[in-house]
Amino acid sequence: MLKETCEATLHLIDEIDYSKPTPKTLLTALLERTIELIDDGYKVDDIMFTTFELIGLVKTGSISENQAKKFKSDHYSETESLLNKINELRDNQNGGNLEYLIELSDTGEKGGAKNKKHHFFKIVEKNNVKSNNESTKDSNSIRYEPVKLPKPNWFAKPFMSIKLTSWRLFIYAAIPLITLLLGCALFVQSFITPSTSELVIFVLFIIIAIYVGKLIFPFYEANHLRITIAPQWLMRFSQLTAQIESIKLDKKRKNGRSYRRLEFVIYEGKCPICNNIVEVEKGKRQFKGRLIGICNESPREHVFSFDHVTKVGFMLN
Numbered sequence: 099m100l101k102e103t104c105e106a107t108l109h110l111i112d113e114i115d116y117s118k119p120t121p122k123t124l125l126t127a128l129l130e131r132t133i134e135l136i137d138d139g140y141k142v143d144d145i146m147f148t149t150f151e152l153i154g155l156v157k158t159g160s161i162s163e164n165q166a167k168k169f170k171s172d173h174y175s176e177t178e179s180l181l182n183k184i185n186e187l188r189d190n191q192n193g194g195n196l197e198y199l200i201e202l203s204d205t206g207e208k209g210g211a212k213n214k215k216h217h218f219f220k221i222v223e224k225n226n227v228k229s230n231n232e233s234t235k236d237s238n239s240i241r242y243e244p245v246k247l248p249k250p251n252w253f254a255k256p257f258m259s260i261k262l263t264s265w266r267l268f269i270y271a272a273i274p275l276i277t278l279l280l281g282c283a284l285f286v287q288s289f290i291t292p293s294t295s296e297l298v299i300f301v302l303f304i305i306i307a308i309y310v311g312k313l314i315f316p317f318y319e320a321n322h323l324r325i326t327i328a329p330q331w332l333m334r335f336s337q338l339t340a341q342i343e344s345i346k347l348d349k350k351r352k353n354g355r356s357y358r359r360l361e362f363v364i365y366e367g368k369c370p371i372c373n374n375i376v377e378v379e380k381g382k383r384q385f386k387g388r389l390i391g392i393c394n395e396s397p398r399e400h401v402f403s404f405d406h407v408t409k410v411g412f413m414l415n
Contacts, residue, residue, distance in 0.1 A: 099221055101136045103200045104129045110184050115246030118363070120156070121176040127155035128177075128202075132219055146205065146216035165348045172345075178202050179243060189224065199224050238413040240376060240391060240402045242367040250362075254332045260360040262321070263349065267357070274318070277307055320344050320360055325389065325406045327380045328362060339379050340364045341389070343406060367411065369393040369400050376411075378404050390414065 108129045111122055128147070135145045147155075149166050157169070185199040198221050205216045250258055262270055284303050288296040312329075319326040320342040328340040340362060347357045367376040374395040381388040385401075391411050393400030402411035 099198070100142050100200075100219060101133055103198070103221060104133050104136075104219065106188060107181070107184050107200055108133075110187055111180075113187065114180060114183050116180055116183075116244060118176060118244050120173045121180045123156050124152070124173060124177050125180055128152065128217075128219075131155055146218040148216055152217055168346070168348065176244075196224055198222065238370070240367040240370055240411045240413075242365045242376075242378070242391065242404065242406075242409045242411060245364050245366050247362065247364060248334050248337065250332070251334065257317075257332060258362045260317070261347070261357070262360065263347070263357045270317075273314070277311075281307060316342055317360055321358060327378075327389065332362060337364075339377050341378060341406075365404070365406065365409070367391055367402070369395070371400050372396060374400075376400070376402060385414065 108126065111126055111129075114122075116122055131147075132145055136142065149170055150161060153161055153166055153169050161169075181200065181202055185201075189196045189199065200219055201222050203218060203220050205218075247258075260266060260270075281303060284296075284300045288300045313331060314329075316326050316329050321344045325341055325343045328342045332342075333340050341364065343361050343363050345359045345361050347359055349357045351357060365378045368374075369376050372393065372395055374393055376391040376393050378389050379392050381390040389404045389406075391402035391404050393402075401414045403414055404411045
């Protein structure tokens with residue numbers, strides 16, 4: 099039964115809207131490897147993967163223990179969430195009559211450091227499968243998930259994912275510094291050789307700098323606050339909101355801090371009160387300076403906090 103269920107799950111992965119690619123890649127590799135081992139004659143109860151083996155399915159090269167822990171904390175829960183979505187889709191396609199679904203489980207860490215935790219698929223009764231909203235236990239809390247990204251505009255494609263490493267990090271840091279130095283130079287020049295043309299050039303520079311600054315400021319805000327609302331020029335006309343998230347990379351700088359990647363994402367949730375879509379937007383009035391979740395059917399009353407780390411929010415008064 100496990101092989102047939104893995105195959106059915108594998109065929110549905112691409113039908114799920116999910117903006118982050120790593121959970122899809124990891125789940126696909128894990129399903130394919132499980133099917134291969136069953137075909138090779140392994141007993142179902144013996145098909146398990148340590149965290150290192152699990153990561154090795156999608157990453158090559160040596161992996162440190164800290165890197166393994168970081169990878170798991172970043173992607174494992176999202177992989178479980180993706181699997182739950184596929185379970186729901188399979189059940190819906192079968193008219194809600196499926197008796198058994200698939201679950202990603204683990205052995206726990208028992209018996210000391212040498213007995214590492216192992217991960218595996220198991221078949222469970224439908225009523226025992228972890229809910230996609232397991233952490234949202236009442237109508238005052240909500241679970242956010244990244245959704246599938248729409249096709250970007252051609253001019254926005256280079257900005258969908260930016261690794262701030264090597265020359266990219268240098269340009270990223272140099273842009274505001276060069277702008278500041280150039281502005282100071284033009285300001286001083288207008289005093290040394292005052293003329294109408296010098297003043298016009300200085301004023302035009304200020305106007306252009308402010309305009310361009312507004313276009314690219316979210317990229318700097320995201321790196322400072324770890325997530326922010328994406329600028330409108332990155333979105334399709336039909337989009338109301340999206341986010342830029344700063345994601346920690348395994349590679350570290352000389353000062354010990356990790357390099358980061360700026361990723362275009364869209365987080366949404368299902369309103370626990372009315373089951374409509376909750377979108378993440380920039381807070382106003384008493385919520386100024388925060389990102390909050392706003393229900394698109396009751397935007398005044400159904401308002402929730404948003405935490406991009408836990409991906410959980412709670413109703414705001």
